[in-house]
Amino acid sequence: MDILVVGLSHKTAPVELRERLAFPPTAMERPLREVVTLPSIAEGMIVSTCNRVEIYATSRQIDLGIAQLRKFLADYHRIDPEELSSHLYDHQGEEAIRHLFRVASSLDSMVIGEPQILGQIKTSYGYATEYKTAGLILNRFLHKAFSVAKRVRTETAIASNAVSVSFAAVELARKIFDTLDDKKVMLIGAGEMCELAARHFINNGVSQVLVTNRTFERAEKLAAEFSGRPILFENFADHLHQVDIVLTSTGAPNFILGAKQVDEVIRLRKYRPMFFIDIAVPRDIDPKVNDIANVYLYDVDDLQGVVQANLKERHKEAKKAEGIIDQEIGQFYRWLAGLEVVPTIVALRQKFEEVRRQELDKTFANLKDLGPKERKSIEAMTGAIINKLLHQPTTLLKGAQENGTDDNFVDAVRTLFDLVPPQPEGEMKTLEDHSEKD
Amino acid sequence: MSPNILLFKITLLFYFCATVLYLVDVIGRQERFGRAARWVLLGGFVVHCATLTARFLATGHTPVSNPYEALSFFAWSIVGIYLLFDLRYRISVLGAFCCPLALVLMIAGSAAPKSVGELNPVLDSWWFPVHVTLAFLGNAVFAIAFVAGVMYLLQERMLKSKKFSGLYFRLPSLNTLDAINYKCLTFGFPLMTMGIISGAVWANSAWGGYWRWDPKETWALITWFYYAALLHGRLSVGWRGRRAAIFAIIGFLCLLFSFLGVNWFLSGEHTFEALRGR
Numbered sequence: 001m002d003i004l005v006v007g008l009s010h011k012t013a014p015v016e017l018r019e020r021l022a023f024p025p026t027a028m029e030r031p032l033r034e035v036v037t038l039p040s041i042a043e044g045m046i047v048s049t050c051n052r053v054e055i056y057a058t059s060r061q062i063d064l065g066i067a068q069l070r071k072f073l074a075d076y077h078r079i080d081p082e083e084l085s086s087h088l089y090d091h092q093g094e095e096a097i098r099h100l101f102r103v104a105s106s107l108d109s110m111v112i113g114e115p116q117i118l119g120q121i122k123t124s125y126g127y128a129t130e131y132k133t134a135g136l137i138l139n140r141f142l143h144k145a146f147s148v149a150k151r152v153r154t155e156t157a158i159a160s161n162a163v164s165v166s167f168a169a170v171e172l173a174r175k176i177f178d179t180l181d182d183k184k185v186m187l188i189g190a191g192e193m194c195e196l197a198a199r200h201f202i203n204n205g206v207s208q209v210l211v212t213n214r215t216f217e218r219a220e221k222l223a224a225e226f227s228g229r230p231i232l233f234e235n236f237a238d239h240l241h242q243v244d245i246v247l248t249s250t251g252a253p254n255f256i257l258g259a260k261q262v263d264e265v266i267r268l269r270k271y272r273p274m275f276f277i278d279i280a281v282p283r284d285i286d287p288k289v290n291d292i293a294n295v296y297l298y299d300v301d302d303l304q305g306v307v308q309a310n311l312k313e314r315h316k317e318a319k320k321a322e323g324i325i326d327q328e329i330g331q332f333y334r335w336l337a338g339l340e341v342v343p344t345i346v347a348l349r350q351k352f353e354e355v356r357r358q359e360l361d362k363t364f365a366n367l368k369d370l371g372p373k374e375r376k377s378i379e380a381m382t383g384a385i386i387n388k389l390l391h392q393p394t395t396l397l398k399g400a401q402e403n404g405t406d407d408n409f410v411d412a413v414r415t416l417f418d419l420v421p422p423q424p425e426g427e428m429k430t431l432e433d434h435s436e437k438d
Numbered sequence: 439m440s441p442n443i444l445l446f447k448i449t450l451l452f453y454f455c456a457t458v459l460y461l462v463d464v465i466g467r468q469e470r471f472g473r474a475a476r477w478v479l480l481g482g483f484v485v486h487c488a489t490l491t492a493r494f495l496a497t498g499h500t501p502v503s504n505p506y507e508a509l510s511f512f513a514w515s516i517v518g519i520y521l522l523f524d525l526r527y528r529i530s531v532l533g534a535f536c537c538p539l540a541l542v543l544m545i546a547g548s549a550a551p552k553s554v555g556e557l558n559p560v561l562d563s564w565w566f567p568v569h570v571t572l573a574f575l576g577n578a579v580f581a582i583a584f585v586a587g588v589m590y591l592l593q594e595r596m597l598k599s600k601k602f603s604g605l606y607f608r609l610p611s612l613n614t615l616d617a618i619n620y621k622c623l624t625f626g627f628p629l630m631t632m633g634i635i636s637g638a639v640w641a642n643s644a645w646g647g648y649w650r651w652d653p654k655e656t657w658a659l660i661t662w663f664y665y666a667a668l669l670h671g672r673l674s675v676g677w678r679g680r681r682a683a684i685f686a687i688i689g690f691l692c693l694l695f696s697f698l699g700v701n702w703f704l705s706g707e708h709t710f711e712a713l714r715g716r
Contacts, residue, residue, distance in 0.1 A: 157467070161607070175597065178611035270676025273612065290598060294679045302600050309602040316467070316604070 001042065001339060001407060002062055003096045003141060006069040006088060007054030010110055013087040015050075021077050021084075023048040028127040031076060036133045038072060040065040043135040045128035045142070047103075049120045051110060056100060058137045066090045094333055097141070101325045104145040105152040106159070112314045113159035118149050136407045137336065148328045155324060158317040161310040166197040168306040169277050169298070170204050173245055176275050176296060184208040186243040187226075188236060189250035190218055193279050197247055202226060210243060212236040214250070237261060241268040245275045248284040259288040266295055277303070338419075341401045344410045345394050347419040352386045442492035443552060446510060449489050450548060452482025453517070453541045460534040464608050472530030479537060483521060486514045497554045500567040502574075505698075509547030511570070512697070513540040515578035523582060527618060531608050535585040565640030572636055576629030577693055580665075583622035584690035587683035590615040594680055612679065619682050620672065627665050634658055657696040664689055 008018065023031050023046055035044035035055060044057040055073070059065030070088055074081040091099045102108050106117050125142045128134035134142070153159055162168040170180075177183055185206050187198050190213055198209060209228030212235075213219035219230040231239055240246070240261075250256060257276075262285075266274060276297040278285045283299055290297040298306075338344070360382060364370065370378075393413065400406035413419070459475035462468055490511065493501040501507040520536040593609045596602050609615075637655070638648040649655060668685050671677035677685070 157607075172597070175593070175606075175611050176613065178613040178617075271678050271681075272676070273679060293681070296597055298600070305600055306602070309606070313604070313607055320467070 001058055001060055001137065001336075002093050003056065003058055003137065003336070004062060004065055004069070004090065004092045005054055005056045005096045005099055006066055006073065006090045007047070007052060008084075008087045008089065009052035009054070009108065011108070012089055017084075017087060018050070018053060020079060021048075021053045021073060022050075023053065025123070025127075029131050032128060032131045032133045034076065035069070035072060038065075038068045040068055043128075043138045044133045045124055045138055047121055047124040049117070052103070052108075054103075056096070056138065056141075058135070062092045066092070094329055097329050097332055097336075098325060100141065100145050101148045101328060102322075104149040105321055105325065106149075107152075107318055107321055107325075111163055112311075112318050113163070115159065118146070122146070136411060137339070140335070141332070144328065144332050148325060151324055151328070152321045156317040156320045158314050158321055161313055163307055163310055163314070165300070165303045165307060166193060166200050168303050168310065169197050169247075170200045171310075172296075172298065172303075172306060173201070173275050174204075176273055177244060180205045182207050183244040184210065184242060185245045185247060186210045186212065186231075186236070186239065187222065187228075188212050188246065188248040188256070188284070189214075189280065190222060191249040191279065194247055194249035195222070197277065197279070198226060201245065201247075206245070210239055237265075240265045243274075244272070245277070247277045247279070249279040250284055252280070252284060253282055255284060255286045257285045257289065259286050259292065262289045262292055262295060266292060279303075338414060339407055339410050341397050341406050341410055344413055344419065345390075345397060348393070348413060348417055349386075349390060351417055351419060352390065356382045356386055440496060442489055442496050445485060445489035445492050446544075446548070449482055449486040449510075450541070450544045452478055452485055453513070453537060453544055456482055456533075457537045457541050460530060460537050463530050464534040464605070467604070467608070469530070472533070475530070475533060475537070476524065479517065479533065480521060483514070483517050486510075486517065490514060499562065500570055502570045504550065504553070506547050506550040506552050508697075509543045509550065511574055512577065513543040513547070515574040516540045516543070516581050519575065519578040519582055523618070527610075527614065529610050529614070531589065531605075531610065532582075532585065532618075535589060536582065539581065539585065563640065563643050565636055565643055569633060569636040569640045572629055573633035576626050576633050577697060579622050579626035579629060580686070580690050580693055583619050583626065583686040586615050586618040586622065587686035587690075590619065590683040591680070591687075594683075616678055616682060619686050620678075622686070623665070623669055623672065623682075627669055630658075630662060630665065634662060654696065657692075661689065661692045661696050664692060 008021065010018070013021075025048075028046065031046055032044060035041055035046065035057060040059045040061045042058045042060070044055060047054045047056070053073075055069050057065060057069060070085065070090070071081065073079075073088070074084050099108075100121075104118055104121050106112060106114050109117050121142075125134065125138075128138065162171045173180060173183070180201065183206050185198065185201050185208070187194065187209060202209065209223070209226045210231050211219045211223040211226065211228050212231040212233050213222070214233050216230065216232060219233075222228075223230040237257075248256070262274075262276075266272075271294050273294045273296070276285055276289060276295065278297065278299045281300065285297055285299075287297065287299075289295055360379065363378070364375065397406060397409055397413070400409050456475045456479040459471045459478060463472035463475060490501050493507060493510075497503070497507075502511050516536060517540050520533065520540075524533065589609055590612060592605065593612055593615065596606045597612070634655075637658075641650065642648045668677070668682070668689065671685075672682060
């Protein structure tokens, strides 16, 4: 029994095709049931998000399973298989395991480290559980994927730095000021990005917001929203020395702040550092301001540059994540391989034989004057006991293998008799135990 | 090999391992190496304490009477002060800069002759270890300020030029580095002051007369005025950030000259020869 995955993602198909293949969340029962009814498929799960549609399944006949899943995707959505085929990818065995681990850890996402994908996979798994199309193998597999994703998030920094312009501004402020708790912000002008950044700053603990605008009513309105103070536009320069961070986004065609002005301000502040964020185009602040000591000026392009640098950093962290995934695949795959019936029967017999051998040796050592005929008798007896005991389990396991219900039995036998290879790490938890703050 | 030399070499090995671990943490971005580095450094410090004790027992006087001993003692103070800072500011990158500094001092020390010398009996009083310890601790604190200053300038350059290397992500915030600089100034200055005063008292007990304007004393006084001006500038005018960082770097270079240059290159009572009473 092996794991396979068939699907497409933002890496292999444009959105026009992806949307045609989407499975709406309200109607998951029918496609899930159709997947597991396919002759070669045992268990199945469907993941359908705006960036990928994938079917994870288990099958005894890999190639047939893959072919049937491909056909299913085309037929269910009434798409020409030829058209679809070049966009679909498939993986089996170790590669399928690696694929899900990578996807769940957000390594395959459009933005590495994004937090939504894990929740989306948990939801997909929820449907498979609800409609009982996930069995022993997919259960173990998904739980393992969740814990791998958690490891990747905590042990690497792939999700820890800002990849949006407004978060980048907050991050930069932290690199300058360390904590934002007692810092004051001045908002000059208005605009979506500006207000978003202001909101981020507030969420990250700034103590006060001053708002100014050419239209005083607008300033008042925004100030009320942010629980701040409105300032008359004519006077804003007088208040500059009081604030640590300045966000500007006015429609002014010229600079509203020049280098000389800021020089005065920083002197007044006894050179306590200041951070200027100029989101306006055309720019509000003279770029020469950046040359002043202890003053840092960033415009839109600069912030984009920070985002790029952060993305590069995430990619470096992604390498570490791949290493973690490599480790975890090996472990899981060994458990999967152990689910085979024949090696299990062999291992069980070996275990019984070991016990028999030990007891025979102990008994023969105690009964020293036993003749060869008696020895043979006792050996035959113990051998017969084992054979009779093993007969029923062996027949049952082989029979279960025929009708595909063997996985649970094999798993139980390995657990009950403590056979190698060992189980994968971690208890089998419920879905709730895997919930985490994203 | 005598025990104190052996312990010295073991200390050096510890510091070398700690340096490597810190560098792997910062460059290879493996945080657990930084944690390991801290423990290795702590271990090295303990061995270093044993080294100094052994040297003291072997020579019968505070172990600062020749370049080998002085460099070892200086490295010990730097590591000790850094570990104290580490309790408050858990910054692996700071370690990645300080540890190599200590290592370089140890390597320089190991290149110097290790002969045991007799201390000029005139100098043998309790003021010797007091003066030396205070002076070295003060120097070590200013060494941390120097390191923080270097890190500040690196980080500031990246924030101003908007070109970010991998180091940007590992360096702490500018404010943190400036705060470290300030703390060092407030701890280092009194230590330095007490070091000079205790030196004067010691001089009086040894030769009579508190001050003789020999090169070391002169340089120490110049450096003292320099740091006094720095402290004043910070408190009243607001010399912080970039300026404070540059001054901390220059100040430490002055200290290095005052510590090494005078003892080695110039003449006077503070030279190592004079300490041994030749």
